[in-house]
Amino acid sequence: MQFMITAHDGAGKLPERMRIRPQHLENIERVRGEGHVLCAGGLFDEEGALCGSMLVLEYPDRAGLDAYLASEPYVTGKVWEDIRVERMNVVVLNNEKTVRA
Numbered sequence: 001m002q003f004m005i006t007a008h009d010g011a012g013k014l015p016e017r018m019r020i021r022p023q024h025l026e027n028i029e030r031v032r033g034e035g036h037v038l039c040a041g042g043l044f045d046e047e048g049a050l051c052g053s054m055l056v057l058e059y060p061d062r063a064g065l066d067a068y069l070a071s072e073p074y075v076t077g078k079v080w081e082d083i084r085v086e087r088m089n090v091v092v093l094n095n096e097k098t099v100r101a
Helices: 014-033 062-071
Strands: 002-009 037-044 050-058 080-088
Touching (some): 014 050
Antiparallel strands (some): 002 050, 037 050
16 A cells, blocks of 8 residues: 655744654665655745655555554654645656556
8 A cells, every 4th residue: 555644844843853853864764675665755835944744655554654653753753743644556656657456
């Protein structure tokens, strides 16, 4: 299953985001090494400051995704305030068409 996560930081959380960012990136590398990360990056506000994240992750089921979220430093550190998870179907990845059931 593929999931798109959009997570927006709480108001005034930029300093906390930057403090926790190394742990977040380490965790992303861990789940990337396990083959779960299809795409990930930061979201910017109108002034160009980081204000959230967008990830496309692949897990066998929602329980796997929930386990990732439970370990995510931006979640445990209370940086992400508004987290939305949607199931999706990646059709193009790295400029190549994919076929998913």
